Amino acid sequence: MKMDVSDKVATPQKRPNIKKGFYHARLAEVKPKKAESKYGKKAVLLFDILDEKLKDNEGKYLQLATEVYSEYKQENGSYRTAVTPNSKITKVFQALGWKFSTQGLDTNDFIGAEAEVLVQDYDYDFTDENNKTETLKASTIDDVNPWEDAQPSVTEEVVK
Amino acid sequence: MDKNILINLARFKEQPIEEDLKIELEGNLNKLIYRINEATTDKAVRENIETLELVENWIERTTAKHDIEFPDLVAFIEGYKGSSTVSQSIKETSTLPTAMLKSLASRHSENSVIKINSKLNFSQIKLVTKEIFEEHNNQPLVFSIPRTHSIPGKIIGEISQRKVKIPVAWKIKIKTKEDEYFIPYLFGERIPPRSNIVDEVSGEFYLYRFLSKDNAEYAVVSTDELKLDDYTLEGLSIDVEDIKIIGDAHKLINKYAVFFVHTATSHIIEIKNHDQLFTKVSKLKLTGNKLYQYICSHKIGENKVQILEHPKWFVKLTSAFLFHRKKGKICPYPMHILWIADRGTGKTTYMESLHQKSGEIQEIIAGSTSTVKYLVPSFKETNKPEMGALAKSSRLCFVDEFFRIVRVNNKDKEDECGRMNDLLEHKDRMAGSGQGRIRTTMTARLLASTNPIAGTNNIVNLVDKFDDAFLSRFMIYYQTDEHIKLINQKKKEGDVFIKDWIPVNEFLSVQDYLQSFDAVYDFPRLVELFDKFTSFLGETVIGMYEARYLHHMECLMDGIIKTRCLSTRDKSFTATEEDYQDLELIWSTMIKGWFKQNIDEILRNDSLPIETREKFLPEEALFILRKLAKTGYKVKPGELKEKCRMEMHPSKLNFYLSLLHQGDFIKERDGYIVHYQWEASE
Numbered sequence: 001m002k003m004d005v006s007d008k009v010a011t012p013q014k015r016p017n018i019k020k021g022f023y024h025a026r027l028a029e030v031k032p033k034k035a036e037s038k039y040g041k042k043a044v045l046l047f048d049i050l051d052e053k054l055k056d057n058e059g060k061y062l063q064l065a066t067e068v069y070s071e072y073k074q075e076n077g078s079y080r081t082a083v084t085p086n087s088k089i090t091k092v093f094q095a096l097g098w099k100f101s102t103q104g105l106d107t108n109d110f111i112g113a114e115a116e117v118l119v120q121d122y123d124y125d126f127t128d129e130n131n132k133t134e135t136l137k138a139s140t141i142d143d144v145n146p147w148e149d150a151q152p153s154v155t156e157e158v159v160k
Numbered sequence: 161m162d163k164n165i166l167i168n169l170a171r172f173k174e175q176p177i178e179e180d181l182k183i184e185l186e187g188n189l190n191k192l193i194y195r196i197n198e199a200t201t202d203k204a205v206r207e208n209i210e211t212l213e214l215v216e217n218w219i220e221r222t223t224a225k226h227d228i229e230f231p232d233l234v235a236f237i238e239g240y241k242g243s244s245t246v247s248q249s250i251k252e253t254s255t256l257p258t259a260m261l262k263s264l265a266s267r268h269s270e271n272s273v274i275k276i277n278s279k280l281n282f283s284q285i286k287l288v289t290k291e292i293f294e295e296h297n298n299q300p301l302v303f304s305i306p307r308t309h310s311i312p313g314k315i316i317g318e319i320s321q322r323k324v325k326i327p328v329a330w331k332i333k334i335k336t337k338e339d340e341y342f343i344p345y346l347f348g349e350r351i352p353p354r355s356n357i358v359d360e361v362s363g364e365f366y367l368y369r370f371l372s373k374d375n376a377e378y379a380v381v382s383t384d385e386l387k388l389d390d391y392t393l394e395g396l397s398i399d400v401e402d403i404k405i406i407g408d409a410h411k412l413i414n415k416y417a418v419f420f421v422h423t424a425t426s427h428i429i430e431i432k433n434h435d436q437l438f439t440k441v442s443k444l445k446l447t448g449n450k451l452y453q454y455i456c457s458h459k460i461g462e463n464k465v466q467i468l469e470h471p472k473w474f475v476k477l478t479s480a481f482l483f484h485r486k487k488g489k490i491c492p493y494p495m496h497i498l499w500i501a502d503r504g505t506g507k508t509t510y511m512e513s514l515h516q517k518s519g520e521i522q523e524i525i526a527g528s529t530s531t532v533k534y535l536v537p538s539f540k541e542t543n544k545p546e547m548g549a550l551a552k553s554s555r556l557c558f559v560d561e562f563f564r565i566v567r568v569n570n571k572d573k574e575d576e577c578g579r580m581n582d583l584l585e586h587k588d589r590m591a592g593s594g595q596g597r598i599r600t601t602m603t604a605r606l607l608a609s610t611n612p613i614a615g616t617n618n619i620v621n622l623v624d625k626f627d628d629a630f631l632s633r634f635m636i637y638y639q640t641d642e643h644i645k646l647i648n649q650k651k652k653e654g655d656v657f658i659k660d661w662i663p664v665n666e667f668l669s670v671q672d673y674l675q676s677f678d679a680v681y682d683f684p685r686l687v688e689l690f691d692k693f694t695s696f697l698g699e700t701v702i703g704m705y706e707a708r709y710l711h712h713m714e715c716l717m718d719g720i721i722k723t724r725c726l727s728t729r730d731k732s733f734t735a736t737e738e739d740y741q742d743l744e745l746i747w748s749t750m751i752k753g754w755f756k757q758n759i760d761e762i763l764r765n766d767s768l769p770i771e772t773r774e775k776f777l778p779e780e781a782l783f784i785l786r787k788l789a790k791t792g793y794k795v796k797p798g799e800l801k802e803k804c805r806m807e808m809h810p811s812k813l814n815f816y817l818s819l820l821h822q823g824d825f826i827k828e829r830d831g832y833i834v835h836y837q838w839e840a841s842e
Binding site for chain 1: 727
């Protein structure tokens with residue numbers, strides 16, 4: 001049997017891209033970001049998006065990340081903690097159930113905590129094996145809010 | 161109640177009034193009592209009492225108006241209202257469908273103990289036995305265990321640790337002048353004296369003591385081995401006669417319930433592997449934060465849980481205490497905790513909050529009003545041997561004011577304390593006296609708290625007052641000043657409430673599973689840490705420390721790893737660097753607490769390595785030292801003061817700087833304050 005052949009391949013989408021909006025999520029992992037950012041050190045928070053439809057073939061939840069500053073760099077080169085009453089990292093962990101206290105914050109204590117996350121799109125450049133670069137869309141977590149149980153689910157109405 | 165009785169008792173005919181008035185009053189009374197019910201159900205009695213109260217009012221009005229009295233009627237009402245039923249003997253149904261009897265007779269034809277899924281009462285099981293006995297020529301004895309009664313409660317102890325043969329049915333030969341015949345008797349029935357027993361059937365059973373939720377005690381007879389745990393038992397309760405001696409010469413015959421178990425359902429869901437554990441943890445939405453909050457919380461009402469704030473390391477210690485596996489090569493035993501602190505430092509409240517989650521029926525033992533005899537097995541002439549509170553608890557045992565139980569008396573100290581030693585090591589021992597014997601094993605972990613009474617306010621004095629072999633069985637915690645300060649501060653801030661609560665049995669199933677396996681850690685690293693602290697423990701304390709504290713350290717490490725792995729969903733249950741750091745922090749804080757009074761001496765002791773002494777620095781001094789390290793190990797005094805300005809008052813800062821000076825933790829060089837590690841950092 002003779003068949004036609006094409007050299008075109010589908011661009012492998014490396015980063016997940018889902019519909020923008022609010023999702024029920026669960027903190028899965030917290031790790032320090034390897035590269036230092038403009039104002040200091042960041043922590044990467046990985047969330048499981050608790051949506052059955054977005055599970056992969058192995059039954060694992062889709063993971064999305066958000067980054068927050070954990071330590072700010074000071075003029076003399078030393079670092080000071082970013083965990084202050086008004087900082088973003090404080091707000092994120094407060095949304096995950098932390099009560100601000102001077103006893104310190106252990107991010108491990110919040111693994112498994114649930115939150116409502118706002119998923120947004122961002123653009124990134126992807127270069128394939130043939131050095132071809134194109135701009136793709138991917139999803140990121142833009143905001144983390146407390147999760148309140150038993151919220152009414154949103155249903156989409158199809159207008160014919 | 162009959163209405164006519166009331167009319168008769170009013171004795172209208174004998175009243176000194178006009179005939180017309182008599183008829184009128186009788187009519188009025190009749191109108192009032194038309195609702196009187198003859199039944200004796202609770203509802204009918206309640207309604208009758210309401211009616212009689214109306215009659216009482218009528219009597220009062222009539223007496224005042226017409227100057228007549230109804231003494232018999234008043235006495236009747238008083239008698240009816242003033243009595244209540246405490247218990248009733250209702251005759252049991254003693255019939256069964258013939259088909260059922262026939263089916264049982266066709267299945268069982270030998271001497272046996274059988275289980276029946278139906279709810280049959282004692283009269284009915286007698287009928288079953290009789291039917292089977294008469295149906296077959298060999299006259300088999302059958303004792304049935306139905307699932308008639310259901311009682312929730314807890315197995316509080318083993319009466320016997322091995323299966324025991326108990327006779328449950330007998331065949332009695334009755335001989336008359338004309339005839340000779342046989343009758344079956346069952347367990348619980350009184351066999352006539354001098355009866356001729358020709359056959360009997362026995363079953364092999366485990367025997368336990370069971371305390372129901374409504375506080376009734378049962379002797380439980382079970383074919384299956386049960387744990388000292390929460391169960392709902394289904395089976396048959398049979399009352400047997402027992403005697404209680406109530407005075408020097410008086411005996412009281414009473415009924416003691418023996419419960420034959422058909423099915424025992426554990427309230428604690430058993431977890432079998434790590435996957436099941438983490439599925440449960442996800443279902444409970446358990447995070448480290450939630451776990452610590454739960455440990456520190458006290459449930460006040462539905463949806464109202466009060467948080468009792470304690471230092472994080474202390475809550476981690478508690479969690480490790482709850483989760484660790486017993487350690488020991490031959491006879492494993494757990495780490496017990498002895499918490500010593502002055503009054504008003506949160507000991508009792510914390511203990512009560514833990515008791516709430518322990519599932520223990522036994523309350524917290526008040527040391528101020530108890531004796532050692534209450535804790536250990538004891539034997540009374542007039543009663544069965546008592547297991548003692550330590551062995552009665554299944555998971556956790558709480559003793560408040562512990563030192564008031566153990567007499568602080570040099571002569572007796574070894575004797576009194578030593579009686580608990582075997583129990584605290586969870587050894588399986590037989591205890592006995594002339595009055596009886598009992599086999600006991602402690603399965604619970606002991607959390608004891610106490611005031612530092614009779615000069616036991618530091619470890620040296622404590623070891624001097626008590627037998628060190630006894631003390632070594634406890635992880636001793638002298639509450640640190642920082643801990644007390646936090647408690648006092650939180651008292652002023654007011655109460656904090658949350659809604660989150662984990663159902664106790666769910667938590668216990670997690671706790672039980674975590675206690676069932678070992679976490680993985682590097683033992684030589686633990687030994688290294690253990691040895692670090694031996695250098696400054698004096699002769700008096702070192703014996704106690706060397707005896708069992710490495711065991712405690714292993715228990716603590718095991719618990720720390722499990723706490724972290726549980727909250728971070730780490731299935732490896734293997735130690736990480738973070739766990740070793742946590743262990744060192746908890747260990748050093750506890751040991752630091754031992755020397756509260758002479759901490760200055762330790763800080764200034766040049767013979768000790770400076771890294772070891774650093775662990776004894778107060779929190780504030782450590783803060784200054786860390787600040788100094790962060791700013792490059794060398795800083796001008798004014799700059800350091802400015803950096804610490806937000807956290808510390810200048811006078812406090814000066815005090816701690818002088819303390820750091822005295823211990824050589826900082827030095828002054830060319831107008832700079834220099835950290836002791838400065839040269840190394842350069």
